[in-house]
Amino acid sequence: MTVPTRPAAETAPAETAPAAPRRRLHVITWGCQMNVYDSTRMGDVLAPLGYGPAASLEDADMVILNTCHIREHATEKLFSELGRLRRLKDARRAGGGRMLLAVAGCVAQAEGAEILRRAPYVDIVLGPQTYHRLPEMIAEAEQAGRAVIATDFPPESKFDHLPEAALPAGGVTAFLAIQEGCDKFCSFCVVPYTRGVEASRPAAAVLAEARALVARGAREITLLGQNVNAWHGAAPAGGEWTLARLLYALAEIPGLTRLRYTTSHPRDMDDDLIAAHGALPALMPFLHLPVQSGSDRILAAMNRRHDAAAYLGIVERLRRARPDIALSSDFIVGHPGETAADFAATLALVREVGFAQAYSFKYSPRPGTPAASAADQVPEPEKEARLAALQDLLAAQQHAFNQSQVGRRLPVLITGRGRHAGQIAGRSPYLQAVHLAAPETLIGREITVTIVAAGPRSLAGAWPAEDEEHAAA
Ligand code: 5AD
Ligand code: SF4
Secondary structure, rough: OOOOOEEEEEOOOOOOOOOOEEEEEEEEEHHHHHHHHHHHHHHHHHHHOEEEOOOOOOOOOOOEEEEEOOOOOHHHHHHHHHHHHHHHHHHHHHHOOOOEEEEEEHHHHHHHHHHHHOOOOOEEEEEEEOHHHHHHHHHHHHOOOEEEEEEEOOOOHHHHOOOOOOOOOOOOOOEEOEEEEEOOOOOOOOOOHHHHOOOOOOOOHHHHHHHHHHHOOEEEEEEEEEOHHHHOEEEOOOOOHHHHHHHHHHHHHOOOOEEEEEEOOOOHHHHHHHHHHHHHOOEEEEEEEEOEOOHHHHHHHOOOOOOOOHHHHHHHHHHHHOOOOOEEEEEEEOHHHHOOHHHHHHHHHHHOOOOOEEEEOOOOOOOOOHHHHHHHHHHHHHHHHHHHHHHHHHHHHHHHHHHHOOOOOEEEEEEEEEEOOOOEEOOOOOOEEEEEEEHHOOOOOEEEEEEEEEEEEEEEEOOOOOOHHHHOO
């Protein structure tokens, strides 16, 4: 299971580095939360070399393009972006300077040397498992003046070679990668090939990183993994823990008020994990649990190893454990062999569950995956029509879910300033964005907010919440 891929975002993780960097770094991040985490960690690795945030792309001494290969035209998108970066690099050289260009992430892993063949001006190509070696790669690229490629799966774990996690000052929410890779081999998915086999970090390392994040101001931590609920890390005192056990331990860290984990596979939702949702107040009542399809025939073709009834059973047990739990999912329409009846089964499952939000995609053949060579590909217009119908239904469910919060008093973790002056913004337990007029001094606190309005994607709140106001009067 991959963490959901959201539209490309540009991040400059080196916000965490010293105020006046000797060298300026700009990281462009495409794809999932794991890539966002990796970009931050690459910034951490480079900080001791004097790298800090570049004011702009044009200003950077090093640009890292952290890529995503999960869907559609990943390679073309990369080369078009590289064309733009080449012009910047040439302009810098014309001015007597130098800009290092690195391609990281899953396209780098999948394409490897092909990137250097088509874009010889790239200095470094590195896969997701090797970024702890960035300092050596930079030294080699600079000194030897030749391109460096590192797309092996090294025997050592990068996690053992990273500096302590850095967190932007005042960062209230943080990601923490606990697991990487996947052994599930869904028919459509590149992750097992680009991220490698499933690997879990030891519990002690996870707990130490969580404590460090909390010490620097994090109040909410989202545990990350391509298949996070398959986590089975070494326990601090020998043996192994499950994710449920790890969550209980994390919940004891003082100051860590909220926990989430993503992305999970239905096959790995065990009874203890479901029970943890009822037992741990810190575990937020929101779960991203991709189902991909509602048709048993297509789920089998996808090699998902669960059917629709199994998924519905998990949802029912989760709701029994935590009645207010809100669900999110990923869907693929137009997987090879999907008929109109199969697609109707997906719509039926969506109606039965009622999702608070979801991501849905047209099937995109990924080179090297089994589904890509299947004969019964679904025509593009059919995929488009199905995606539009599914997205209409999901958007209506999301809006209805948001509307159902109006009038409620919700604990909102304030994460930062709002879009307008005098506004602050935060997160509801159900991962909805909440905007409200209140002082900035509340940033970092969880406060009770009355929800006064709901839009398709966010909520508007009032503070103090009504009865607190009365109590104060
Ligand atoms: N085509 C379309 N969507 C895909 N996903 C993964 N691989 C593909 C593909 N080849 C979707 C799945 C996954 C999410 C992160 O991306 O729904 O859960
Ligand atoms: Fe998720 Fe399946 Fe891809 Fe593994 S192979 S990351 S379970 S979609």
